[in-house]
Amino acid sequence: MQFYLNGFYPGDPFVSPAAADARQGTAGMPAELDVLIVGCGPTGLTLAAQLSAFPDIRTAIAEAKSGPLEIGQADGIACRSVEMYEAFGFAERVMKEAYWVNETSFWKPGENNREHIARSGRIQDTEDGLSEFPHLILNQARVHDFLLEVMRNAPGRNEPYYERRLIELTIDRADSSGYPVTARFERTDPAHSGEIETVRARYAVGCDGARSFVRGAIGRELRGDSANQAWGVMDVLAVTDFPDIRMKAAIHSANEGSVLIIPREGGYMVRLYIELDKLAENERIASRKITPEHLIAAARRILRPYTLEVHEVAWWSVYEIGQRICDKYDDVPAGSEAEMLPCVFIAGDACHTHSPKAGQGMNVSIADGFNLGWKLAAVLRGRARGELLHSYSSERRAIAQELIDFDREFAKMFSAPPRDANDPDGEGVDPAEFQRYFVKHGRFTAGTSVHYRPSAIVGDGAHQALAHGLTIGMRFHSAPSIRLADAKPVHLGHIVKADGRWRIFAFAPGADPAQPGSALDRLCAFLGQDPASPVLRHTPAGADPDSVIETIAVLQQGHRDIAPGDLPRFLFPAKGRYGLTDYEKVYCPDLKNGQDVFDMRGIDRTHGCLVIVRPDQFVAEILPFDAHAALGAFFDRVLLPAG
Numbered sequence: 001m002q003f004y005l006n007g008f009y010p011g012d013p014f015v016s017p018a019a020a021d022a023r024q025g026t027a028g029m030p031a032e033l034d035v036l037i038v039g040c041g042p043t044g045l046t047l048a049a050q051l052s053a054f055p056d057i058r059t060a061i062a063e064a065k066s067g068p069l070e071i072g073q074a075d076g077i078a079c080r081s082v083e084m085y086e087a088f089g090f091a092e093r094v095m096k097e098a099y100w101v102n103e104t105s106f107w108k109p110g111e112n113n114r115e116h117i118a119r120s121g122r123i124q125d126t127e128d129g130l131s132e133f134p135h136l137i138l139n140q141a142r143v144h145d146f147l148l149e150v151m152r153n154a155p156g157r158n159e160p161y162y163e164r165r166l167i168e169l170t171i172d173r174a175d176s177s178g179y180p181v182t183a184r185f186e187r188t189d190p191a192h193s194g195e196i197e198t199v200r201a202r203y204a205v206g207c208d209g210a211r212s213f214v215r216g217a218i219g220r221e222l223r224g225d226s227a228n229q230a231w232g233v234m235d236v237l238a239v240t241d242f243p244d245i246r247m248k249a250a251i252h253s254a255n256e257g258s259v260l261i262i263p264r265e266g267g268y269m270v271r272l273y274i275e276l277d278k279l280a281e282n283e284r285i286a287s288r289k290i291t292p293e294h295l296i297a298a299a300r301r302i303l304r305p306y307t308l309e310v311h312e313v314a315w316w317s318v319y320e321i322g323q324r325i326c327d328k329y330d331d332v333p334a335g336s337e338a339e340m341l342p343c344v345f346i347a348g349d350a351c352h353t354h355s356p357k358a359g360q361g362m363n364v365s366i367a368d369g370f371n372l373g374w375k376l377a378a379v380l381r382g383r384a385r386g387e388l389l390h391s392y393s394s395e396r397r398a399i400a401q402e403l404i405d406f407d408r409e410f411a412k413m414f415s416a417p418p419r420d421a422n423d424p425d426g427e428g429v430d431p432a433e434f435q436r437y438f439v440k441h442g443r444f445t446a447g448t449s450v451h452y453r454p455s456a457i458v459g460d461g462a463h464q465a466l467a468h469g470l471t472i473g474m475r476f477h478s479a480p481s482i483r484l485a486d487a488k489p490v491h492l493g494h495i496v497k498a499d500g501r502w503r504i505f506a507f508a509p510g511a512d513p514a515q516p517g518s519a520l521d522r523l524c525a526f527l528g529q530d531p532a533s534p535v536l537r538h539t540p541a542g543a544d545p546d547s548v549i550e551t552i553a554v555l556q557q558g559h560r561d562i563a564p565g566d567l568p569r570f571l572f573p574a575k576g577r578y579g580l581t582d583y584e585k586v587y588c589p590d591l592k593n594g595q596d597v598f599d600m601r602g603i604d605r606t607h608g609c610l611v612i613v614r615p616d617q618f619v620a621e622i623l624p625f626d627a628h629a630a631l632g633a634f635f636d637r638v639l640l641p642a643g
Contacts, residue, residue: 001089001497002584005576012153014089019055019155029060029161029197032179034380036201037061038214040068040160042140043348043365044207045147049088050373052154053499057380059156060199062164062185064208068148071315072140074362075271076262079126080447080475081363082133084370087498087617090146091133098136099265101125104438105244108418108431109254116305117253121435125248126446129600132478132491135446138265140362163189164197169204169217171331171344178202180343203376205345207369212350218331220346222353224324224404230276232295234316235269242306245270250438252418252431256301260414269314274298275414276318290318323404326351329368329393341386342393345372352400354407363447364403368396370498374615377500383538383548384639388457395452406444413437448475452618456637459612459621466609467507467622469601476505476613479597480590482559485583489590492597495552496617502635504551507598509608509625513555514566519608519625520553524568526628527551534635540642544575548642549635552585556598556605559588 003013035051037044040063051059077085077098085091104125110118125135151158168184179200187195206214215221242261249261257275264271274295292313300308328334329351330342348365372392378384419428443449452473454460459472470477478493496503506523513520527533528545539548553571555562564572564586571585589596598605608625612634620638623630 002582005580007577015153016155018157021156029062029164029185029199030058031199032058033060033199033201034058034203035060035376036181036183036199036204037207038166038183038204039063039207039209039212039348039350040065040144040162041207041209041348041365042074042143042147042362043350043369044205045144045151046084046366046369047205047207047347047373048158048160049147049150050370050498050500051377052151052156052158054377054381055155057377059158060161061158062161062166064163064165064188066163066189068160069141069144072138072142072144073315073317075137075140075264076360076362077136077138077143078360078363078445078447079131079133079135080450081366082136083131083475083478083493083617084366084498085143085146086133086494087370087496088147088150089497090150093146094136094138094143095134097142097265098138099263101135101137101248104248104250106431106435106438107244107249107251109252114254117251117303119244120431122247123435123439126442130443130446130448132480132493137262137271143362161185163187166208166213167196169214169344171218173340173343202380203343203345205347205372206350207347208350210349210353212346214344215326215346215350218344218346220326220328220351222324222326222351224322224353230290230318230320232274232276232290232298232316232318233271234274234292234295235264235271235314236296236310237269237312237314238308238310240303240306240308242303242308250414250434251302252429252434253302253304254418256304257298258414259299259302272299274302292316322353323408324353325397325400325404327397329397330389332390332393337390342389345389345392347372347396351397352404354404360403360407360445360447364400367399367447367450370616371396373498374500378615378639381500382640382643383500388638391455391457394455398453399450402444406441410437410441448477450474450618457614457620458618459634461622463609463622463624463627465604466607466624467601467603467611469603470611470619470622472619472622474619476611476617476619477601479600480593480595481554481587481597482590482592483584484555484559484562484586484588485564487559490587492552492554492587493617495550495584496613496615498615500615501547502549502615502620502639503613504549504631505611505613506551506553506625507603507608507611508553508555510556510605513553513557514562520555521568523610523625523628524551524570528568528570530628532629532632534632534639537632537641538635538639545573546575546582546585548639550585552587554587554597555589557588558591562586562588 034057048061106121107117108120110116164185181201181204183199185197251259260273262271331344332342347368416429478491508520610623612621614620
């Protein structure tokens with residue numbers, strides 16, 4: 001992280017100096033906002049944290065509860081989510097606290113005694129090289145704490161407005177004030193109980209869960225079905241002789257159902273997902289009057305011959321499996337996109353719900369918030385046209401539909417009884433087939449298989465062969481590198497912070513980049529001097545030259561073989577009020593450890609390439625290194641000329 005650009009300030013450098021209009025005390029909600037966020041779950045907090053990077057955007061987040069979450073429910077953190085947390089600056093803290101899911105074991109009925117379970121397999125949880133980050137388990141409340149800290153340390157000192165119950169939300173598209181959304185909140189805190197606050201906003205986002213008020217206000221509804229299958233979940237402190245209690249374990253018993261074991265952070269607590277009896281048609285789980293004792297007894301039956309003595313239940317719940325999704329994630333009717341721009345959005349559980357066993361609920365939801373945040377910021381700051389906002393619903397709904405299709409099959413296989421090896425034609429699921437399905441979809445559950453379709457902000461793949469390991473429409477797959485100026489090892493993906501900027505990764509051809517007239521020299525001359533340069537066209541006057549589009553050069557030479565002073569000055573821009581030099585734009589392969597990014601990501605060594613990366617870390621386009629006109633044309637399609 002870089003700091004002190006505009007002057008030294010004492011204390012924690014990760015706490016930005018407060019803006020002049022930073023929030024003070026516990027005053028009422030502002031009367032006018034750029035973005036109103038309803039709901040302090042992981043989706044809303046991710047969106048709020050992203051928008052907190054822009055002190056010129058007035059953002060507020062309202063929550064009906066009295067304070068922050070204390071005990072989480074969705075605690076699985078996919079590799080891709082940790083990559084996003086790195087963009088917000090707290091991935092290391094999450095990894096330090098969390099349980100690391102390194103391996104998964106599988107258990108089925110024993111061959112000699114089907115009433116007793118036996119281990120049938122054990123695999124690595126995520127494949128090598130999938131991400132530089134692991135699959136983690138951490139209390140959801142702690143993730144909330146980190147996101148709240150990002151907001152609190154931002155210039156606007158953003159804090160949620162708790163104890164606000166949304167009672168009305170209306171949209172007036174004919175309103176000429178620029179604030180078409182009106183929301184009314186009832187305060188429920190004792191000191192102001194019953195008071196009504198009215199807020200007008202340019203945009204509103206409903207992150208208010210499966211029973212979303214905002215969703216109903218824009219006429220959307222969740223559609224789908226229920227599997228009539230009930231499960232219990234509990235976090236327990238227990239003593240057991242089950243050998244894989246500190247391993248993620250999928251257990252299928254012969255006649256008593258299934259259990260999914262998820263070890264928790266801290267070394268002692270464990271989460272148990274416990275299959276319950278199938279529900280009758282139209283039956284709700286609440287009618288069963290399930291207690292923790294019921295769940296413990298069911299877990300003991302499934303785990304036989306092993307014992308389980310539960311000494312404390314930290315949290316428990318029961319739920320029904322169902323997969324539901326909205327047809328759109330904004331207030332624009334289908335087919336009206338050409339005539340109307342969205343001003344109200346829904347995200348997270350407000351627009352898609354599914355079972356928790358694949359560990360995707362929170363992960364997909366925070367990706368919703370990350371996807372929408374930079375787009376709202378770009379439009380509000382005059383960087384992009386409002387049409388960009390249509391891409392949120394189209395991109396994220398397609399991903400949620402993929403999740404629901406996967407979750408339906410995964411939940412069905414997990415709940416099916418294991419087939420008897422002595423009766424290959426019998427009913428149920430072959431345990432080996434379940435394990436193969438788990439391995440096959442490992443990239444999906446890691447969150448790294450998300451692939452956006454071609455659009456105005458995703459290229460058509462015409463030049464994909466120039467970097468076949470960086471797929472257009474998928475997340476920028478990081479790789480180790482060495483920063484030229486100070487020889488520091490840096491993962492390239494960690495350069496892409498949650499600051500709303502686009503990046504051009506210029507993977508240089510093999511020829512000496514320091515030679516006058518080299519391909520890198522010509523590219524830098526175009527970006528820094530040509531009127532058609534996207535950097536010049538889209539950067540506001542007086543702003544830092546990398547404030548909208550940051551250019552990162554990645555060379556093939558070792559870091560000791562190139563002198564910074566021999567490279568184009570464009571790669572060392574002067575920034576801030578003092579015109580200080582930014583030395584963090586040029587990187588080299590990690591040759592010492594044999595981790596050459598050009599080999600790891602299949603980049604054409606002879607010709608090099610330009611990789612355009614979106615603010616949410618997704619590869620938008622790959623172009624030939626000398627395709628200057630095409631580079632400018634891409635950004636002209638996405639961004640507005642600077643005023």
